Amino acid sequence: MSLDATWVVEWMRHSARVLAENRAELGTLDREIGDGDHGENMDRGFIAVLSELDAIPDDATPGEVLRRAAMTLISTIGGAAGPLYGTALLKASDAVGSETQLDGASIVALLRAARDGIVLRGKAEVGEKTMVDSWTPAVDAASSAEGAGESPAGILRAAAEAGSAGAEATEPLIARKGRASYLGERAIGHRDPGAQSTALILHAAADAARNA
Amino acid sequence: MHEARGENRPSDTGAGRVGIVFVSHSARLAEGLVELASQMAPATRLIAAGGTADGRIGTSFDAVSAALREANTGRGVVVLCDLGSAILIAATARDFLDDEEREGVYIVDAPLVEGGVAAAVAAEGGADRLGVVAAAESARTSWTAPAVSAESGKSPTEAVMTAPVEAAPDIRYARTVTLINVSGLHARPAAEFVRLANTFPAKVTVNGKDAKSLLSIMGLALVAGATAEIVSADASGQEAVDALADLVESGFGEERA
Numbered sequence: 001m002s003l004d005a006t007w008v009v010e011w012m013r014h015s016a017r018v019l020a021e022n023r024a025e026l027g028t029l030d031r032e033i034g035d036g037d038h039g040e041n042m043d044r045g046f047i048a049v050l051s052e053l054d055a056i057p058d059d060a061t062p063g064e065v066l067r068r069a070a071m072t073l074i075s076t077i078g079g080a081a082g083p084l085y086g087t088a089l090l091k092a093s094d095a096v097g098s099e100t101q102l103d104g105a106s107i108v109a110l111l112r113a114a115r116d117g118i119v120l121r122g123k124a125e126v127g128e129k130t131m132v133d134s135w136t137p138a139v140d141a142a143s144s145a146e147g148a149g150e151s152p153a154g155i156l157r158a159a160a161e162a163g164s165a166g167a168e169a170t171e172p173l174i175a176r177k178g179r180a181s182y183l184g185e186r187a188i189g190h191r192d193p194g195a196q197s198t199a200l201i202l203h204a205a206a207d208a209a210r211n212a
Numbered sequence: 213m214h215e216a217r218g219e220n221r222p223s224d225t226g227a228g229r230v231g232i233v234f235v236s237h238s239a240r241l242a243e244g245l246v247e248l249a250s251q252m253a254p255a256t257r258l259i260a261a262g263g264t265a266d267g268r269i270g271t272s273f274d275a276v277s278a279a280l281r282e283a284n285t286g287r288g289v290v291v292l293c294d295l296g297s298a299i300l301i302a303a304t305a306r307d308f309l310d311d312e313e314r315e316g317v318y319i320v321d322a323p324l325v326e327g328g329v330a331a332a333v334a335a336e337g338g339a340d341r342l343g344v345v346a347a348a349e350s351a352r353t354s355w356t357a358p359a360v361s362a363e364s365g366k367s368p369t370e371a372v373m374t375a376p377v378e379a380a381p382d383i384r385y386a387r388t389v390t391l392i393n394v395s396g397l398h399a400r401p402a403a404e405f406v407r408l409a410n411t412f413p414a415k416v417t418v419n420g421k422d423a424k425s426l427l428s429i430m431g432l433a434l435v436a437g438a439t440a441e442i443v444s445a446d447a448s449g450q451e452a453v454d455a456l457a458d459l460v461e462s463g464f465g466e467e468r469a
Contacts, residue, residue, distance in 0.1 A: 041270075
């Protein structure tokens with residue numbers, strides 16, 4: 001079993017929907033330890049991605065869809081999330097190259113490249129209360145699931161669940177990067193909004209694969 | 213909100229000099245910095261990239277990308293940013309330039325205002341890209357200057373001013389001059405002084421501080437009526453000291469205090 005460009009398109013559509021639904025919640029998380037615009041920014045970026053999807057030719061590869069979504073997010077999100085998610089999808093696009101069917105190994109490579117792109121751009125490590133705290137456990141879980149012979153849908157589900165757990169685990173942390181780092185210990189007890197949006201996007205990927 | 217960016221300047225402004233981009237979350241902050249630095253670097257291409265495309269607080273990838281291209285004079289572009297995501301946007305925008313354009317773009321980690329002004333003055337004086345970067349980076353340490361020493365109760369600046377002159381080599385050449393102009397050795401006069409100092413190869417100091425560093429000179433806070441001891445211990449230093457002392461005594465073309 002493998003996933004094709006339709007899955008990427010559906011992943012982006014599911015992401016847009018879930019980010020719109022959680023716009024207020026992400027805004028609240030961000031107001032607690034940041035500048036409060038994360039929900040609004042993510043929603044605006046993915047609304048723009050939806051328009052871009054309509055312009056994508058039917059024969060586009062998964063890599064092309066990822067690349068166009070990446071460019072749209074970089075231009076429209078504003079704030080740190082634009083370059084971070086944009087770079088993630090751009091590196092994911094590079095990782096799958098011109099493949100038309102993505103098997104389990106390709107899915108893991110895609111997720112790993114996305115995470116590496118975020119680390120490269122944001123220079124954050126695990127434990128610094130950022131989206132990396134959701135991405136890295138997700139990549140590790142995806143890799144284990146692939147090793148255990150799971151299908152692409154099963155791999156994505158494992159990644160989403162580990163990503164959610166990772167986002168939740170940012171709550172007791174002190175932030176070391178971004179605006180929240182100015183708060184010191186006051187950031188303790190609040191979930192990182194970037195880790196939360198990552199978990200939502202990973203769940204969108206799994207949901208899109210379930211129907212594929 | 214974009215009137216201040218570029219359109220009111222001839223497109224060849226800054227030819228032959230390093231271009232500078234100020235990236236801020238606030239359009240007004242970036243444009244204000246262009247205004248401030250232009251006063252001391254009128255012939256340098258200074259480009260503001262502040263705020264989002266729709267005028268909110270934030271940074272725009274498209275605006276920063278356009279600014280990096282606009283600032284490119286062929287001698288390199290130095291970028292200063294305010295908060296974290298401005299640096300992320302600038303780094304991403306640089307990655308998307310053509311190989312040739314990207315080579316010349318350098319993002320400096322330095323205080324935006326102090327570093328930006330120092331960079332602009334260095335560019336105005338014809339410094340190359342690394343010289344402009346070094347000037348911007350000098351702003352990082354300029355923060356330590358105003359701290360008052362617990363022992364003497366004097367700021368390091370005052371301490372330097374009253375410190376006995378160290379054993380002077382034979383070739384040491386010095387002139388002590390008085391600031392006669394209204395604003396003293398500050399802002400535009402300071403920039404003019406530093407520009408002149410940079411035209412000489414010799415190492416020159418003013419009350420112990422590097423005459424070629426704008427932030428050091430401004431950090432001396434020499435107001436009208438203050439005295440400045442301009443010194444060089446280099447063999448070729450006399451010419452530089454005389455030129456700088458003459459400039460101070462000329463009053464920088466300003467009203468006398």
